[in-house]
Amino acid sequence: MNAVYRKELKGYFTDGIGLILIAVELAVACGFMWMFNLGVYKVSAFEYALSPVSFVYTVAVPLLTMRLFAEEKKQGTDRLLYSLPLKMSGVALGKYFAVLTVLAVPAVVMCAYPLVLSLFGAVNFKSAYACILAFFLLGAALAAVGMFISSVCAGPGSAVVVSIAFFLANYLLMSFEDNITGSxxxxxxxxxxxxxxxxxxxxxxxxxxxxxxxxxxxxxxxxxxxxxxxxxxxxGLIPGVLSAVSLFRPISVMATETTFDVKAAAVYISVAVFFIYLTVAALERRRWA
Amino acid sequence: MIEVKDLCRKYGKLVAVDGLSFTVDDGEIYGFLGPNGAGKSTTLNMITGCLAPTSGKVTVGGHDIFEEPVAAKRSMGYLPEIPPVYPNMTVREYLTFVARAKGLKKKSPDGKDIKSEIARVGAATGVDGVLDRVIRNLSKGYRQRVGIAQALLGDPDVVILDEPTVGLDPAQIKEIRELIKSLGGDHTVLLSSHILSEVSAICDHILIISGGKLVACDTPENLEASFVSASVLDLTVKGDPAALGNALEPFRENGEVTLADNEDGTVAVRLTSKGGEDLREEVSRAMAQNGVMIFGMSLEKASLEDVFMELTAEEDREAGLVVAPDSPVPDVDAREKKRRSRGFSGRPDDPGTLLFDEAGEPEEEKDGTPVGDEENAPDEGGNGGE
CATH class of the missing domain: 1.10.287 (Helix Hairpins)
Known part of the structure; x- marks a missing residue:
């Protein structure tokens, strides 16, 4: 697992995709912080700024996960992974933790933003950091889904298209559930x-x-x-179901209510574990294809 | 070291590998020979754990590849058909990744640390001069070498190479062959190829598969000896025609004699012995007794190519690839009858046995004759020989 983790992590920073996505995420967070907290609305809670930043994940996470397994398959290096003395669970976890590390960098840097805000007024640090943690866990759940999509797609191109479509649809569920009839x-x-x-x-x-x-x-x-x-x-069945499967909704709720939703955090972790398991199963199944 | 038992792999209704059983001994170099589509790569992928078999068992170094995959793979290095290299990495980064994945450490008391192992395999495969170049910018030959280098990292007991010289120039082919030869003794090598000269030059034993079945397993010498054709002796002689007639008379009873006059006054004689005996001594004596001078003599023997063609053509016949009886085809009947007369057991697990059919019995005479299958013909020079 360690060998795969180091290789993947180095790859993200060698080809620049990791650095670019980190920079974009931080820049977008800065922009929303300025809009919500400093410039336009002047709200003291950093969580308000964080909620729309989660939209960046709908593109950033697929760009990070698209190559994880789809490219291995495309360039024939999956044979190497299968023939090396590695467990498929180790390979999947190594790649997954590399993505998590890239996602953790902006989350850690964002921890400084509430401190900056505190220079201008009172900030609820507990709520702000809880929301940053939930934001990171959302990224972790989406990364696992993206990794699974990469493991079942034939190439990185199809993996990124399917992932973005899936995440966008999931993001838009938030709008649907509020407007759709519950009759x-x-x-x-x-x-x-x-x-x-x-x-x-x-x-x-x-x-x-x-x-x-x-x-x-x-x-x-x-x-x-x-x-x-x-x-x-x-x-009320349809709004209920849409609310349950929407991964972005808890972040939105946490931002507006400024409370940490333990249940949502558990859901994120469960989704991540479930899709890592599915990824390992998909990799094992490839031997039979 | 490698034991394959009743290995079978199906893709839907297509049977790619059909009940393959063989054993590869320690320190030997085995050639895995077969026409394109015979099931070579599928078999190697199953042996290395890349592909799951429909049924059967593979053990490497005593470890079942599917039940104890990590232990089995620790003693194995594998080069697949397409070198599994990451184009964005430098050669050093790539080899470092593979070394780490194989469990090599930064520092090791036995000298097998990552740095020294990379230096060793780099020197052995000739990639030491390109260690810091990005793989994307390397030629196909160098990528192949990098692929071989990763297989040799960690000094595994078993090295499995699928078409290792594809894409290399003649000089590189020679170097890689020398390298593979040098692995013998300390390593068990299983080498897949459809280049006959390569296999006969490198390997101690040859496994021939066709249509997913093992059709032969023996040393190159034994395979050739087993398939000695009806002995054909070509002579260039000079002497009185009557004396020549007398000298050749004893050989007409058990064979055929053809004569042709050459422009320089000599006579070209072709003696075919139906029994397959080596007639050189008897012919020399008869010519000397009758005062006929021999200017040249050569005995025609079956080559490995003949063996390969005959065995793979046999599988084609079983698969129904036959042509009309009046089609022009090579004469294989005489050889086939001879093989049968040698009494091979036909048991799949018997090294040295030439397999005829699944029941272990020599196959029955079939109507029709084998197709001269161009696609399955061995490619001696196509990939650049020495």
């Missing part, structure tokens, strides 16, 4: 769509139309039964 009919229709999509995917995976149709019928029957037995469960 029972809307939930009902949305679930029918989800069941149809599931049936189609099942058919693609198994090529068994009978199995797919059967699964769709069973799920549709369960949905109809739910509508009659506990209709209240369907009310």
């Amino acid at each position: 029972r009919l809307a939930s009902y229709l949305a679930l029918i769509g989800v069941i149809a999509l599931f049936g189609w995917l099942l058919y693609l995976m198994t090529k068994n139309s009978l199995l797919a149709c059967g699964a769709v019928c069973v799920l549709a029957a369960a949905l109809i039964a739910l509508n009659f037995v506990k209709p209240e469960l369907l009310t």
